[in-house]
Amino acid sequence: MQVLVNGQAQTQIAVHDRGLAYGDGVFETIAVIGTHVQFWAPHWQRLESGLKRLGFHCDTQQLKQLIESDMRTLLAPSNGPGVLKITVTRGQGGRGYLPPEDVLPNRIVQLTSWPEGREHLSGTGVSLCLCKQRWSANQSLAGLKHLNRLDQVLARQEWHSEAYHEGIMLNQQGNVQSAVMSNVFIEVHGQLLTPINDTAGINGIMAAQVMQLASHLGISLQQQKIKLSQLESADGVFLTNSLNGIWPVVKFAQLDYAIGPITQRLLAALPAHIDAHSQPIS
């Protein structure tokens, strides 16, 4: 693994960093192959939008250039597939919750190895459990990929069996919000439905790309509240995630699913879409 903290090769950060103290920051997890970065533009847009929603005062254009410089340092053409994680915290200090006026964000850019052994799952499909842990509700944080992720940490601890690849998480209303590390889509009567992230959830980059792809393919799609019963009776279910792409769901608790026709169309079209949006950092 290779890590740059504010452009310097180091693996530590100050204990007074507000990312540690309060989870005061955002992150992105991005698939890379060699120097090719998948969906960098939308990843950056989400990161920047997160900084704005959290009230970070910084020159985001300069930050983008610095992150891209870090990426050029870490990525090499001879590298295989890898995972780039970008974390931006508000920076150090402040007595209590109020950030210092002159605080400058800290950026951490890490390149880690590709998680092996998952590739077949887009063909075979995955099995899901239902997590007891629900999403915290708060529209001011909904959609953001911020560093307050205890909901997911608690949910992910609910299963240790390799029989399950992912877990469905409900929101406070008891509706389906997502899986622990993925967005969820269901097929109902030839239409694609995915939860709305109005009080919880993360606006997934791969989810947005799959929605765009569905639109190109003329597949009708709605973002709306999804009841657990709708998930259970769906004609097809799949998950999306920036590293895993599309994972068809073949099992949820005691229910078996076929891989739905829309899921199959999207699975077939996704690799070319990813290739078209996979570019070296300019």
Add this chain to the structure above:
Amino acid sequence: MQVLVNGQAQTQIAVHDRGLAYGDGVFETIAVIGTHVQFWAPHWQRLESGLKRLGFHCDTQQLKQLIESDMRTLLAPSNGPGVLKITVTRGQGGRGYLPPEDVLPNRIVQLTSWPEGREHLSGTGVSLCLCKQRWSANQSLAGLKHLNRLDQVLARQEWHSEAYHEGIMLNQQGNVQSAVMSNVFIEVHGQLLTPINDTAGINGIMAAQVMQLASHLGISLQQQKIKLSQLESADGVFLTNSLNGIWPVVKFAQLDYAIGPITQRLLAALPAHIDAHSQPIS
């Protein structure tokens, strides 16, 4: 400032620490004078309870001994008042949200200077604004002093005027939950009311001590839902916090309050109660 990370004098922590990545940890902020630590037993109990609720696998008795050893290293009889902050994170690593099975917690013990210039506020009283930012709702995290504190960071950014000392935060139902860094109590018809932390809030150590003190003094107290209108029409309002003790509220937005009779009794009794629970670490 002095900092020990796992007992070693250092000021940095690994970027792979789960406290930074996910806010996967808890903290305590404790008033100290010289080697005397205020309310260490209840602070430790809350910390330990937080570790259990988050599913940390560690020998908490050993952890307590290590933290107490850190405290003996940092605290000196010749020191004046100070603030001890104890942070325990789940430790390093894990691919994604699942903690590694063999993960060991990291502890950070910091001693910082006492925040000067606040002492008079327990006499003069404080002014509050109403924050737009609400508490996230989730019973699994309610009451815990965990590291997912974006609600408070966002709320605290809402005012910069020194005319306000604190801000009231509502929960998702629109009821009064707390102030940004304090618990809140109101006097209504000779009774003390304080919000129940069932879906949000932090179980404050000073709040619990004040409840105990009220019980000793024969003051009736209820933990219940509190409407904004009840706060607005209260006969007295005060805040509690481990560093500030009791802060009577004299102003909330456009409303003025007298310092209520129960508040006055508790203010008078608190110093002796604090002294009785302020002991050197054994």
